[in-house]
Amino acid sequence: MRSGGVHGLGRERCLPLVPLAARIVNPIVWVLPGHAVHKLEQFALAEHGSLLDMTAAANRCEDPDRAAAYLRHALDEGRHSQMFVRRARELAQEQGRPRPGRVRADTEHLFQTLGEVDFLAFVHRGESTGRQQFESYQQWFRSRGDVRTEQLFKALVHDELRHEAYSLELLTDLVPAEQVSAAFRKMWMRDLWHGWLRLGRPISHGVYLAGMLLLYPLLWPFALWVRVVRPRRSGW
Amino acid sequence: MSAVLGVSAYYHDAAAALVVDGQVIAAMQEERFTRIKNDASLPFHAAEACLSVAGLNADDLDEVVFYENPYSKLERVLISNLRTFPMSWKQFPLALGAQLGTKLWVLDQLAEGLGVPRAKVGFRSHHESHAASAFLPSPFEEAAVLTVDGVGEHDTTVMWRGQGSELTALGSLEYPHSLGLLYAGLTAYCGFMVNEGEYKVMGLSSFGQPRFREQFDKLIRLSADGSFELGLEYFAYMTDPALGFGPKLEQLLGPRRPVGRPWDLDSAEDRRFADVAATLQQVTEEALLGLCAELRRQTDASALCLAGGVALNAVANARLLRDSGFDRIWVQPAAGDAGAALGAAMLGSVALGDGRTQLDTMALGTAIDAGRGQAVARSLGLVAERVDQPANVAAELLGRERIVAVANGRFEFGPRALGQRSLLANPAGAQTRDHLNRLVKHREPFRPFAPAVLADRTPAWFDGEENDMTPYMTTVLDVRADKRDELRAVTHVDGTARLQTVRQPASMMRGVLESLERRTGSPVVLNTSLNGPGEPICATETDALGFFVAHRVDALLLDDVLVTRP
Numbered sequence: 021m022r023s024g025g026v027h028g029l030g031r032e033r034c035l036p037l038v039p040l041a042a043r044i045v046n047p048i049v050w051v052l053p054g055h056a057v058h059k060l061e062q063f064a065l066a067e068h069g070s071l072l073d074m075t076a077a078a079n080r081c082e083d084p085d086r087a088a089a090y091l092r093h094a095l096d097e098g099r100h101s102q103m104f105v106r107r108a109r110e111l112a113q114e115q116g117r118p119r120p121g122r123v124r125a126d127t128e129h130l131f132q133t134l135g136e137v138d139f140l141a142f143v144h145r146g147e148s149t150g151r152q153q154f155e156s157y158q159q160w161f162r163s164r165g166d167v168r169t170e171q172l173f174k175a176l177v178h179d180e181l182r183h184e185a186y187s188l189e190l191l192t193d194l195v196p197a198e199q200v201s202a203a204f205r206k207m208w209m210r211d212l213w214h215g216w217l218r219l220g221r222p223i224s225h226g227v228y229l230a231g232m233l234l235l236y237p238l239l240w241p242f243a244l245w246v247r248v249v250r251p252r253r254s255g256w
Numbered sequence: 257m258s259a260v261l262g263v264s265a266y267y268h269d270a271a272a273a274l275v276v277d278g279q280v281i282a283a284m285q286e287e288r289f290t291r292i293k294n295d296a297s298l299p300f301h302a303a304e305a306c307l308s309v310a311g312l313n314a315d316d317l318d319e320v321v322f323y324e325n326p327y328s329k330l331e332r333v334l335i336s337n338l339r340t341f342p343m344s345w346k347q348f349p350l351a352l353g354a355q356l357g358t359k360l361w362v363l364d365q366l367a368e369g370l371g372v373p374r375a376k377v378g379f380r381s382h383h384e385s386h387a388a389s390a391f392l393p394s395p396f397e398e399a400a401v402l403t404v405d406g407v408g409e410h411d412t413t414v415m416w417r418g419q420g421s422e423l424t425a426l427g428s429l430e431y432p433h434s435l436g437l438l439y440a441g442l443t444a445y446c447g448f449m450v451n452e453g454e455y456k457v458m459g460l461s462s463f464g465q466p467r468f469r470e471q472f473d474k475l476i477r478l479s480a481d482g483s484f485e486l487g488l489e490y491f492a493y494m495t496d497p498a499l500g501f502g503p504k505l506e507q508l509l510g511p512r513r514p515v516g517r518p519w520d521l522d523s524a525e526d527r528r529f530a531d532v533a534a535t536l537q538q539v540t541e542e543a544l545l546g547l548c549a550e551l552r553r554q555t556d557a558s559a560l561c562l563a564g565g566v567a568l569n570a571v572a573n574a575r576l577l578r579d580s581g582f583d584r585i586w587v588q589p590a591a592g593d594a595g596a597a598l599g600a601a602m603l604g605s606v607a608l609g610d611g612r613t614q615l616d617t618m619a620l621g622t623a624i625d626a627g628r629g630q631a632v633a634r635s636l637g638l639v640a641e642r643v644d645q646p647a648n649v650a651a652e653l654l655g656r657e658r659i660v661a662v663a664n665g666r667f668e669f670g671p672r673a674l675g676q677r678s679l680l681a682n683p684a685g686a687q688t689r690d691h692l693n694r695l696v697k698h699r700e701p702f703r704p705f706a707p708a709v710l711a712d713r714t715p716a717w718f719d720g721e722e723n724d725m726t727p728y729m730t731t732v733l734d735v736r737a738d739k740r741d742e743l744r745a746v747t748h749v750d751g752t753a754r755l756q757t758v759r760q761p762a763s764m765m766r767g768v769l770e771s772l773e774r775r776t777g778s779p780v781v782l783n784t785s786l787n788g789p790g791e792p793i794c795a796t797e798t799d800a801l802g803f804f805v806a807h808r809v810d811a812l813l814l815d816d817v818l819v820t821r822p
Contacts, residue, residue, distance in 0.1 A: 075291050078798045084628065088635030091802050098806065109516065119516040121449070122790045127290055232349035236342075243341035250335055255483040256427040 042156035050160060057112045061120045064104035069125035070146070071097035077131040077139060086136075089186055093143075096179050107172050137195050141203035144187040145211070151180035258608040259316050261303060262601025263366060264323040264385070264593045266359050268451045270299040271594035271669075273620075274306035275601040278610030280393065282306040283601075283620040283669040285594045288795035294451055295792075298362070299597075300369050305622050309666075314371045318608060321600040323593070324382035326362050328409035330355045332431060336494055343495040380603045382408025382596065383564075384423065389599030390563035391418035392606065393615035394586040395724065400557040402547055405564030405592070406436035415482075415551045418561065421606045426554050432494050433486050435543055436565050438476055441491050441500035442536050446529050447513035450500060451565075458571055459703045461537035462750040463521055464530030471508050472539050482550030484543050519700050530702075540566070541575045548580035559584045563599070567591035568671065570754045573731040577723065589618050589728035590670030598669070617760065618728065619676050621667030621795060626815035629663075629797030633819045636805060640819045647767025650680065650813055654768070655775045657682050658810035659692065661786055663800035664764040665815070667793065672729045673785035674756055675708065675765030677793050677800070679809065681745065681782040683707050688745040688782060695808045698789040704754065707746035710769045710779040711759035717743065717780055718755060726757040746782050756783060 050056050074094035081087040101123060108120045131139045158173035191200055262273040265286070273283035282305070287293055289301035307313060333351050337344040358365075367374040380388070386403040401416035401423065412434035415426040439457070440450045448456050477485045488494070492502035506512055513529050520526050548560065560582040562573070568591050577585050588595050606612060626642075633640035643649045650660050659681045668676050679696065681688050683705075693699050706729055711722045718733040725731035732752040740747050747753055758765045765783075773779035786794045786803060794800045797814050804812040804819060812819040 072291050075799070075802065078632075078802070079796050084631035085635045087628075087632050087798060091632065091636065091798060091805075095802060095806050118514060121515045124292070124790075127292065129290075228353065229349050232352065233345065236345055236348055239338060239341060239348075243338045246335055246338040250339075252339060252432070253430045254433060254485045255479065256429065256481065 042153050043160075046156065046160045050157075050164075054115065054117055057108050057115065057117055057120065060104045060108035060111065061123065064101045064108065064120075064123045065125050067097045067101035067104060068123045069127060070094075071101060072125060072127040073130045073139075074143075076127065076129065077136075080131055081136065086190060089190065093183055093186075096183070100176055100179065103172055103175070107169060110168070137191065137199065138203050138206055140187050140191040140194070141200070141207045142210070144184060144191060145204065145207050147180050147183040147187060151177055151184060154180060257316075258318050258605060258610055259310070259312055260601045260604035260608065261306065261317050261320045261370070262323065262385070262597040262599065262604065263299060263303065263320060264595075264597040264600065265298045266296055266362060267593055268294045268296045269592055269594040270296050270302070271590070271597040272299045272302040272306050273598040273601040273669075274310055274312075275598075275605040275610070276310055276312070278605055278613055280598065280602075280613065280615060280620065282309040283590070283598050284622070284667075285590075285669070285792070287792040288621065288667060291792055291799070293790055293792050298365060298369060303370060309622065317370075317372055317376065319604045320366055320370060320372055320377045321385075321604040322362060322366065322377070322379040323385040323596040323600040325379050325409050326360050328381070330360055332407075332410050336431065340494045347495055378604070380600050381411075383411050383414040383428070384425075384603065385596040385599035386563040386591075387414065387416045387418070387423050387561075387599065388603045388606075389595045390561035390567075390586070390588045390591070391416070391423060392421065392599070392602040392612040393588065394418075394559075394561045395614055396559040396561065396584070396586065398557060399559040399561050399586075400548075400551040400555040400582070401561045401563075402544075402551055402567075403564040404435050404544070404547070404562075404566040406440060407431045407434055412436060413547065413564075415547065415554065417555045417557070421612050426551070429483055432488060432491070433484060435484070435540060437491065437493055437500065438486055439536065439540060439566065441493065441505070442532065444500045445505060445509070445512050446533060447515050447517065449515075454565070454568070456700060456703060457533045458537060458569055459700075459748070460530050461533040461571070462748055462752075463702055464527065464532070464534030466535040466538040467531050468509060468535040469538070472535050474508065475505075476539060476543065478539075478543055478546050480546075482546040482548075484546070519702065521702060537569075537571060540569065541572045544572055544576055545580055548576055548582065552581050558582060559586070561585075562587045563591045563595060565592045568730070570725075570730055570732050571752070573725055574733070574752070577725070577731065584724050585731075586724045587728070587730040588615075589672060589730055591730070592671070595670065618668045618670055618672070618674055619666040620669040621676075623666045624663050624797050624800075624815050626797065626817045629801060629814035629819075630817045632798060633801055633814075633817070636801065637822065638801075638804075638819050639822050640814075640817050642816050643818045644816075645767075646813050646816045646818070647764055648771045649818055650764075650768045650811075651771035651775055653811055654680060654682055654772060654781060657685055657688075659688075659696070661800060661804055661809050661812040662764065662768075663786060663794060663797060663812070663814050667795050670728075672756075673783065673793055674728065675758070675763060675768075675783065677786040677795070678708075678765075679784045679786050680768065681705075681784075683743045683746045683780050683782040684741070684778070685745055692745075692782075692784065696788070697784065702749070704748040705746050705782050705784050706754045706756065707743060707780050708756040708758050708765055708769065708783040710766070710773065711757040713773070713779045714755075714757050718753065722757040722759070726755055727759065729754050729756045742778060743780060746780075 078087045078090035154173045154177045161170040259276045270286040274281045284302040286299035286302045287295040337348045363377045367377045383403045387401045391401045399418045401418045411428040413429040417424045443453045474487045490505040492499045630640040720733040735747045769779045
């Protein structure tokens with residue numbers, strides 16, 4: 021799973037921030053009406069985004085063994101995305117809400133922009149973050165007696181552990197230990213920067229929308245003018 | 257030497273096309289590289305791949321041509337929002353943000369992203385790019401040309417006369433009166449995704465009766481001169497970016513269909529949507545026939561070229577060939593916005609003094625690297641062996657009712673898999689359609705699969721001859737009544753098939769069909785695209801291997817490498 025969560029440097033040095041944050045917000049995000057469906061959809065989207073990045077890595081990596089490893093990972097992410105969508109649809113149906121449609125993620129072309137070493141460090145960190153989150157959710161749903169959702173997260177945790185292990189293994193095979201640490205530091209900084217950007221995006225969007233809505237009523241003279249000089253045309 | 261790169265982007269289905277000395281060297285959609293279906297982002301991956309196929313660098317380009325005028329487009333967006341003031345309050349900030357934030361600067365972005373001087377980057381208009389993509393690579397020296405889509409800058413429909421390398425506009429219809437947006441609005445109403453679900457509506461239409469004609473007369477008024485006008489009060493695309501149709505449409509036709517609900521055509525509710533689709537199809541055909549009649553009157557041409565998204569309606573194209581009075585019709589196979597990149601490149605090339613050339617293949621993408629595919633397949637634990645005669649191997653498997661994935665040579669440009677990235681199966685198998693739908697494609701049960709047939713055997717299996725459209729699956733023919741049992745899996749409920757006639761010598765598909773005919777007596781195969789649900793068609797050997805591992809097909813041929821499970 022791709023994640024931009026802020027936490028430690030690699031699996032062995034992870035700070036317990038992610039499970040802690042997850043435990044704090046679980047009672048809110050999973051219980052609010054309709055929010056569980058939305059949350060599962062968001063996970064499906066993240067998994068689909070990860071599928072795109074892993075597929076690009078499989079296509080661009082020259083080594084066939086590593087390409088095969090990336091392709092396997094991509095296929096897992098595709099399967100995870102579908103699992104989330106299926107569960108979201110089940111929940112939506114149970115709650116009488118609109119069924120989620122097909123997810124459609126975007127890609128930042130991470131393999132290309134980061135290079136293979138940093139990409140592997142990014143993947144390892146993302147998998148580690150995802151695994152910790154999912155473990156927390158698994159416990160939450162177990163405590164609520166929701167076996168189906170618990171089993172969903174259990175299956176995902178199993179795969180995330182495998183992804184964590186292989187990505188670290190490939191990384192340590194590719195470069196010496198000091199470069200591995202450097203890559204983790206770089207990705208940690210990247211996560212911080214992207215976290216800041218993510219925080220800023222809705223704020224700037226809100227400011228823009230508010231500004232435009234204030235501006236909009238001032239357009240009425242132009243609206244009248246356009247109707248006179250450029251009326252709607254019908255026919256040839 | 258002249259080299260021109262055409263680019264389409266920022267609406268849907270971005271693409272790049274390269275024309276060198278008047279020859280179409282490469283054309284590819286960005287989605288094949290990013291793996292995002294109908295990816296609209298600037299097609300830098302596709303452009304890089306086009307240049308790589310030609311062995312050129314960006315420095316070698318004489319011109320980069322964008323497929324529409326970004327300034328004129330901004331003007332239309334502003335004017336449209338002002339015309340609908342104050343109803344456009346929700347759309348205005350988003351539309352203006354998209355225009356001023358990115359789309360207005362597209363020429364600068366292309367120059368920077370490709371690494372070419374800004375002075376080399378220009379544009380042609382949206383519909384001129386479409387028209388060029390339809391006429392310049394066509395087999396005709398002179399033709400009437402019709403471009404019909406959602407909207408370009410201001411125009412939605414344009415009639416042209418094509419002569420030599422010249423295109424002359426004869427008349428246009430302007431936004432918001434748009435056949436493409438009518439189809440899109442009703443696609444959304446039927447619960448499908450706009451720009452993806454239009455084929456589904458076309459497939460669904462065969463299951464219904466056009467009983468909503470009276471209601472549709474309010475949605476679109478057809479005039480005797482071929483023009484049309486939409487009943488704008490039923491549509492919301494001018495004021496609501498999220499929805500193509502308005503509440504009045506639901507009052508007129510009944511409640512919309514919820515997105516994602518499984519189809520049951522035995523239920524009255526879903527039959528209503530089939531009837532809506534059938535009426536829409538009938539009205540679309542009549543609108544196109546009206547346009548063709550006016551175009552024939554103005555040009556007196558015997559041949560017609562079609563482009564724009566509406567030209568991908570294969571059922572309507574068959575009706576036009578039958579009833580429009582034109583003797584021949586050519587539909588540029590990538591008729592949507594992707595194909596406009598090809599038109600833009602050809603316009604640039606012609607302006608530089610190059611001649612026009614006929615397009616005789618759509619295999620304009622990058623090639624398979626079978627050696628790499630074999631190595632990756634083995635790393636995945638699959639069996640991957642080189643075979644001497646891959647076409648014979650495929651035919652032998654098909655004869656045993658196996659489903660065979662084929663990734664062969666360069667991938668196709670446009671929405672159709674024509675044997676380069678295809679999934680092949682026996683068209684007679686009673687279970688084939690269900691099996692493919694349930695386990696591989698996960699498509700709605702009403703969507704038909706298409707056949708490929710040896711071109712000179714067409715009359716023996718279908719009511720009709722090979723024509724200018726059949727090599728590219730842009731039209732339909734009736735399946736002969738005595739052959740429907742043998743072509744069960746590819747015969748639609750209305751008895752038609754969206755066939756591909758195969759003539760190209762030395763092509764893999766031709767080899768498969770010839771071998772199949774020798775073995776089984778039937779030169780027909782079910783041919784569907786090599787992709788899973790919601791995915792772009794596979795491009796590389798790695799994409800094909802991913803598809804093979806994820807889906808229950810029996811074998812994969814990567815050029816001459818046969819991949820199977822251990």
